[in-house]
Amino acid sequence: MTRHHIALIPGDGIGAEVLPPAQQVLDAVGARHGIDFTYATYDWSCERYLREGAMMPADGLGQLRDKDAILLGAVGYPGVPDHVSLWGLLIPIRRGFRQYVNLRPIRVFEGVDSPLRAAAPGGVDGGVEFVVVRENVEGEYSEIGGRLNRGTPEELAVQEAVFTRAGVTRVLDFAFGLAARRGGTLTSATKSNGIVHTLPFWDELVAERAAVHPGVAWDQEHIDALAAKFVLDPARFDVVVASNLFGDILSDLAAAVAGSIGIAPAANLNPERDFPSMFEPVHGSAPDIAGQGIANPLGAIWSAAMMLDHLGHPEAAKDVTDAIAAVLAKTDVRTPDLGGGATTSEFTGKLLDLL
Amino acid sequence: MTRHHIALIPGDGIGAEVLPPAQQVLDAVGARHGIDFTYATYDWSCERYLREGAMMPADGLGQLRDKDAILLGAVGYPGVPDHVSLWGLLIPIRRGFRQYVNLRPIRVFEGVDSPLRAAAPGGVDGGVEFVVVRENVEGEYSEIGGRLNRGTPEELAVQEAVFTRAGVTRVLDFAFGLAARRGGTLTSATKSNGIVHTLPFWDELVAERAAVHPGVAWDQEHIDALAAKFVLDPARFDVVVASNLFGDILSDLAAAVAGSIGIAPAANLNPERDFPSMFEPVHGSAPDIAGQGIANPLGAIWSAAMMLDHLGHPEAAKDVTDAIAAVLAKTDVRTPDLGGGATTSEFTGKLLDLL
Ligand SMILES: CC(C)[C@H](C(=O)O)[C@@H](O)C(=O)O
Ligand SMILES: CC(C)[C@H](C(=O)O)[C@@H](O)C(=O)O
Numbered sequence: 116m117t118r119h120h121i122a123l124i125p126g127d128g129i130g131a132e133v134l135p136p137a138q139q140v141l142d143a144v145g146a147r148h149g150i151d152f153t154y155a156t157y158d159w160s161c162e163r164y165l166r167e168g169a170m171m172p173a174d175g176l177g178q179l180r181d182k183d184a185i186l187l188g189a190v191g192y193p194g195v196p197d198h199v200s201l202w203g204l205l206i207p208i209r210r211g212f213r214q215y216v217n218l219r220p221i222r223v224f225e226g227v228d229s230p231l232r233a234a235a236p237g238g239v240d241g242g243v244e245f246v247v248v249r250e251n252v253e254g255e256y257s258e259i260g261g262r263l264n265r266g267t268p269e270e271l272a273v274q275e276a277v278f279t280r281a282g283v284t285r286v287l288d289f290a291f292g293l294a295a296r297r298g299g300t301l302t303s304a305t306k307s308n309g310i311v312h313t314l315p316f317w318d319e320l321v322a323e324r325a326a327v328h329p330g331v332a333w334d335q336e337h338i339d340a341l342a343a344k345f346v347l348d349p350a351r352f353d354v355v356v357a358s359n360l361f362g363d364i365l366s367d368l369a370a371a372v373a374g375s376i377g378i379a380p381a382a383n384l385n386p387e388r389d390f391p392s393m394f395e396p397v398h399g400s401a402p403d404i405a406g407q408g409i410a411n412p413l414g415a416i417w418s419a420a421m422m423l424d425h426l427g428h429p430e431a432a433k434d435v436t437d438a439i440a441a442v443l444a445k446t447d448v449r450t451p452d453l454g455g456g457a458t459t460s461e462f463t464g465k466l467l468d469l470l
Numbered sequence: 471m472t473r474h475h476i477a478l479i480p481g482d483g484i485g486a487e488v489l490p491p492a493q494q495v496l497d498a499v500g501a502r503h504g505i506d507f508t509y510a511t512y513d514w515s516c517e518r519y520l521r522e523g524a525m526m527p528a529d530g531l532g533q534l535r536d537k538d539a540i541l542l543g544a545v546g547y548p549g550v551p552d553h554v555s556l557w558g559l560l561i562p563i564r565r566g567f568r569q570y571v572n573l574r575p576i577r578v579f580e581g582v583d584s585p586l587r588a589a590a591p592g593g594v595d596g597g598v599e600f601v602v603v604r605e606n607v608e609g610e611y612s613e614i615g616g617r618l619n620r621g622t623p624e625e626l627a628v629q630e631a632v633f634t635r636a637g638v639t640r641v642l643d644f645a646f647g648l649a650a651r652r653g654g655t656l657t658s659a660t661k662s663n664g665i666v667h668t669l670p671f672w673d674e675l676v677a678e679r680a681a682v683h684p685g686v687a688w689d690q691e692h693i694d695a696l697a698a699k700f701v702l703d704p705a706r707f708d709v710v711v712a713s714n715l716f717g718d719i720l721s722d723l724a725a726a727v728a729g730s731i732g733i734a735p736a737a738n739l740n741p742e743r744d745f746p747s748m749f750e751p752v753h754g755s756a757p758d759i760a761g762q763g764i765a766n767p768l769g770a771i772w773s774a775a776m777m778l779d780h781l782g783h784p785e786a787a788k789d790v791t792d793a794i795a796a797v798l799a800k801t802d803v804r805t806p807d808l809g810g811g812a813t814t815s816e817f818t819g820k821l822l823d824l825l
Contacts, residue, residue: 197663197692198670230701231585260630260667270635272671275615280625308552309718312615315553316627337552339718343726346585346701363664363694364719371698 116151119426122182123156128400129410130188136412136463137186137419140435143470148431155182161192161200170203176211179391184422187395188415193402210252212390214383215282216289217249219366219397226443227374227453231346245352247369248290249362251383253282256359278313283320289386290356291328299353301333304341304361317358341365345372370397377411377452380418382425392425394418408458411450413439416466438470471506474781477537478511483755484765485543491767491818492541492774495790498825503786510537516547516555525558531566534746539777542750543770548757565607567745569738570637571644572604574721574752581798582729582808586701600707602724603645604717606738608637611714633668638675644741645711646683654708656688659696659716672713696720700727725752732766732807735773737780747780749773763813766805768794771821793825
């Protein structure tokens, strides 16, 4: 029996509605594969912020430090500025635990309509199935910058993007390694024609790491053209590596192309395993539907599958993604965001039947 | 008889193949509306760069200064780094002539298949028809930044984005004004949750200018969610205003959603008319198809229509966009990028018949 101690951070809104389904799936698949999960739940959220003035306690990272992984629902609440919930919880965890890879798989499932006419159901054989590898701890999301001449007609704001050789190299090596394991190609997102300091540096490092991974075919595209190709020819991509901002944009766009933001998962990985990694659905806290019990649990469940994989249980992970594929392909039970009329728990129940 | 003296910069690749069709259309519509066009052609291009070491002569802007407008084909050539062609020609003209608005209309035409299942042919009544207003002279495209510890393991690159109150305010006022004239809504692209200095400033200025234009309904979306909505619900947009980088990404994405990058036009506007404005198709120089005579001329022709509008001839401009709509809706003559087998000149000829 393998044991894993998991930190659960439900967060706000539908975050609290999608984690219990993920836990049920983990327990069910754990029972079959001899994995025993225990959980510690943290109420860190915008509600806590409104109550106590901070998203998490001062020693929050210390409390998470000894867990095997973190499963997060969603943060964000009307009345709490987004930058508070982000910089008070999500970004400190990503940075403090050196989760420098944000991995976002994209797959068009049979039974889910992509908004694209041409997108075929996913799978290795020709359909849309690719991964965005996003740099997760530096780049354009930087605290460096400020304002000059505040309140005057001459006011201006500056913001510094910082790309380090060490930070870019490690995420590129992860992406090249992943492309090698998948037997696929790597596409680098750039904009070195317009952004003339950081992105030419990124391009140089891509060429440098490509030389170290000679077995991987790679190319690069400017972010504007790449966004267009995500719509025009998504099946052509395999592993896409991008800076923090570009990866954020591309992964949301890709989730839309795949037919639902409600299904897309994300893994914030510390590949060295010096610290716990964090798994979270791409969707947000969705205050508009919170409390109705109709949130799509698949984003959280797929995130849990990525966690299983990271913890060394690829077969258990595959059981979960197979069950996701099955419930979508073989039943018409689904939540309203996917055009169905099921509740979160009906949808989860059907998936558990198929697991 | 109104006279206009136009600078033509064919540039590279298919740039030289799409400007003559635009000129033919201008001459035809000019004859009908009593407008007399004269042209001065400049060979500024990557080929010139390879020959003479500069994209344009040192007094290039001086030579363009007295023209009524500039029509540009495309720049970019294999072997010449993109940042050379951009910073040696396009950006100096945009910045030197204070073309601080980059206006990019999007329309799904009848007869052109959008890659989206749901996108209906354009028009005021419910279809996809909107405009991206891109800030064009500051923001993320900045020369400020550099490298530290070059060649060492500690190497890093920084890049500074600069947003000024004056620069943001004028493009917002243009966008609010346009939304008011269209009787539509304004959507602002932001990412103030992740980018914590420049984009919160942008958001504040949007709220400030909204107060000055109380008749215009507006909202804002983070760039990741906005890119997703361009795919999921493009018909919901009317005027979208964005920073230099975000506008670049969104306008290419929107052109893809509309079914062809080959049709999309751009106007680099100096709204005060202190300097000539510049009109250019969104597509690039396309070295892969250059020289075959099969480039889609509609991007250049629609750009010429935007120029007519800017020069004070809205009826002439409408004749041209009506002819574009007609050739697409009523004939199956079209270039290979639109699924047809026609040459550039056959496609242009058919459009001229319908003009
Ligand atoms: C050539 C390139 C750098 C340019 C830009 O990003 O401004 C182009 O993409 C455009 O949109 O005009
Ligand atoms: C909440 C937000 C700032 C965050 C990000 O951009 O990193 C989110 O969009 C994500 O992708 O995880």
